[in-house]
Amino acid sequence: MNTIPKKSFAQKWHIKALVWTAIVLALFIASCAMTGVDVGAFLTGFNQFMQIFYEMLKPDWSYVPFTIKPIIQTIQMALIGTLVGSIIAVPFAVLAARNIVTNTVIRGTIRFILNLVRTLPDLMLAAVFVAVVGIGPMAGVLTLAIFSFGMISKLFYEAIETIDMGPIEALTAAGATKTQVVWFAVLPQVYNHFLSYFLYTFEINVRASTILGYLGAGGIGELLQRSLGQFRYDRTAIVVIGTFIVVVVVDTLSNQLRERLQ
Amino acid sequence: MQEGTPIIEFNDVNKVYPNGTVGLDNINLTINKGEFVVIVGLSGAGKSTLLRAANRLHDVSSGEILIDGQSIVTAKGKQLREVRRNIAMIFQNFNLVKRSTVEKNILNGRVGYYPTWKTIFGLFSAADKQQAAANLQRVNLGEKLYSRADELSGGQQQRVAIARALMQEPKIMLADEPIASLDPRTTVMVMDDLKKLNEELGITVVVNLHSVSLAKQYASRVVGLRAGKLVYDKQIGDVQDGDFDEIYDGKNQEVKEA
Incomplete structure (x- = not known):
C-alpha cells in the first residue's frame, strides 16, 4: 500500500501564506498612512489636468521645425551612449561569466562592480554629470553609456554562461591562450545575443534620453522642460507627439531586427 | 614507423x-x-x-x-x-563553433602557432589558409569550406573536426x-x-x-x-x-x- 506522508500543521492550514499576506497588507496600510497618500487630492487636481489636456489638443504645428534638431540629437545621444557602454561591457561580461573565469575573487570583484553600477538610477547619473561636465548632450551621453554598460554587461554574462562548452575544450586542447579561447570559442557563440542586447538597450536609451534633457542633459527633453515652463502646452503637445513617433519607429525597427537575429 | x-x-x-x-x-x-x-x-x-x-x-x-x-x-x-x-583531439560532440564557417573552425586548430594578437586580427598566413583547404579536401569535404558549421551533418562535422585537428600538425x-x-x-x-x-x-x-x-x-x-x-x-x-x-x-x- 501507498502511504501518503502526513502534512504538518503549518502545511495543512497554509500558515506561511497567511502570515505573508498579513505582513504585506500591514505594510501597505502603514506606508499609506505614513506618506500621507491622499486619493482626494488626485480628484481635485483632475480639473487642472483636463485643462492642460484641452490646451494640448490644439498643437502649435509651426513649432515642428524647432523640434527636428533636438530629436536627432536625442537619437545620436542614445546611439553613442549605447555603443560606448556596450563595448566597454564586453570584457567585463567575459570576466563575470562563471564558466570562463573560475577564479572566484576576480569574478566576485567584477560582479560587485557591475551590481554597483546597476544600482545607480539614470536620472541621478544625469544630474551628477550635468554638474560635472555642464549642461548639454555630453552629460546625456555619459549617463546613457554608464546605464548601457550596467545593463548589457549583466545580460551578456548571463548569455555567456549558457554557451556550449565544447568549442572551449577544443580550443584549449589545441594549445590556445585564454584570450584566444574567448575570441574564437566564446564570442562567436554570443555575437547575435550581443547585437540583440545592443538594440534592446538602444531602444530603452532613446526613451530615457527624451527625459534626460529635462535635467539639462541635451536632446528633446530640454524643449519639454522649456515649453512646460512657459505654459505653452500647445508646444508641449508637439514635443510629446515627436517623442512618441521617434520611440515607436525605433522600437519597431529594433524589434524587427532582433527577430531576424534569432 | x-x-x-x-x-x-x-x-x-x-x-x-x-x-x-x-x-x-x-x-x-x-x-x-x-x-x-x-x-x-x-x-x-x-x-x-x-x-x-x-x-x-x-x-x-x-x-x-x-x-x-x-x-x-x-x-x-x-x-x-x-x-x-x-596533441590533437576530436570529440563525441565534434565541438565545432557552430555559428562560424568551416574555414574558421579549421583555422582554430592553428591558433597555438600564432601570437594572440595576430589571431585576433585574423592574420593567418596564406600557407595556413591553403593548408586548411587542403585538410578539408583530405576528408573529402573540400566544397564546404565557406559553409557554416551547423549546416553540416554530424558525420561531416566530425570530419571538419579532424581537419581542424590536422592543422595542429599533431604527433x-x-x-x-x-x-x-x-x-x-x-x-x-x-x-x-x-x-x-x-x-x-x-x-x-x-x-x-x-x-x-x-x-x-x-x-x-x-x-x-x-x-x-x-x-x-x-x-x-x-x-x-x-x-x-x-x-x-x-x-x-x-x-x-x-
Whole structure:
C-alpha cells in the first residue's frame, strides 16, 4: 500500500501564506498612512489636468521645425551612449561569466562592480554629470553609456554562461591562450545575443534620453522642460507627439531586427 | 614507423574527483609512436578521463604523464600550450563553433602557432589558409569550406573536426568516442580517416570506443579499463574473442555487439 506522508500543521492550514499576506497588507496600510497618500487630492487636481489636456489638443504645428534638431540629437545621444557602454561591457561580461573565469575573487570583484553600477538610477547619473561636465548632450551621453554598460554587461554574462562548452575544450586542447579561447570559442557563440542586447538597450536609451534633457542633459527633453515652463502646452503637445513617433519607429525597427537575429 | 619509441607514458597515474569518485586508479601505460590504440570499457570506466589527462584538459591527482619525454603534469603557460599543440583531439560532440564557417573552425586548430594578437586580427598566413583547404579536401569535404558549421551533418562535422585537428600538425591524435553520435556509414568514414592519418602521416592515434568489433577492426593494440583500472592490454594479434567479457564483466552484451 501507498502511504501518503502526513502534512504538518503549518502545511495543512497554509500558515506561511497567511502570515505573508498579513505582513504585506500591514505594510501597505502603514506606508499609506505614513506618506500621507491622499486619493482626494488626485480628484481635485483632475480639473487642472483636463485643462492642460484641452490646451494640448490644439498643437502649435509651426513649432515642428524647432523640434527636428533636438530629436536627432536625442537619437545620436542614445546611439553613442549605447555603443560606448556596450563595448566597454564586453570584457567585463567575459570576466563575470562563471564558466570562463573560475577564479572566484576576480569574478566576485567584477560582479560587485557591475551590481554597483546597476544600482545607480539614470536620472541621478544625469544630474551628477550635468554638474560635472555642464549642461548639454555630453552629460546625456555619459549617463546613457554608464546605464548601457550596467545593463548589457549583466545580460551578456548571463548569455555567456549558457554557451556550449565544447568549442572551449577544443580550443584549449589545441594549445590556445585564454584570450584566444574567448575570441574564437566564446564570442562567436554570443555575437547575435550581443547585437540583440545592443538594440534592446538602444531602444530603452532613446526613451530615457527624451527625459534626460529635462535635467539639462541635451536632446528633446530640454524643449519639454522649456515649453512646460512657459505654459505653452500647445508646444508641449508637439514635443510629446515627436517623442512618441521617434520611440515607436525605433522600437519597431529594433524589434524587427532582433527577430531576424534569432 | 618507429616501433618501440614511447610517445605517451602514464606512470602511477591516479585521479580522484572532488566528490570522491575514482576516475583513474594507478594507471601505468606506455603508448609508442605510430600505434593505433583503442581503449574500451563501460561508460564511467575512466576512458575519457584517461584521454583528457593526456593533454591535461583534466588534472590528475598524482602520478606523472610524459608526452614525448616531457611532463605535461608540471608544464605551465606557454610550455603547456606547446605540448598541447602536438596533441590533437576530436570529440563525441565534434565541438565545432557552430555559428562560424568551416574555414574558421579549421583555422582554430592553428591558433597555438600564432601570437594572440595576430589571431585576433585574423592574420593567418596564406600557407595556413591553403593548408586548411587542403585538410578539408583530405576528408573529402573540400566544397564546404565557406559553409557554416551547423549546416553540416554530424558525420561531416566530425570530419571538419579532424581537419581542424590536422592543422595542429599533431604527433598524437586523441579521439574521445568520435563515432558515438554517428550512423554506421559515417562511422566507417571517420574511422577510415583516422586509420589513414595513422598509416600515411604516422600520427599516433588513441581512440575511446564502446564498440568491440570496431576496436578489433582498426586497432593495432587494445587497452581495457574497468572502474579506473587498466585491466587489459594486448596487441591486436593476441586479442581473443572471450577477452572482452573480462572488461565488460559479462554484463553488457549489447554494448559488445554494437
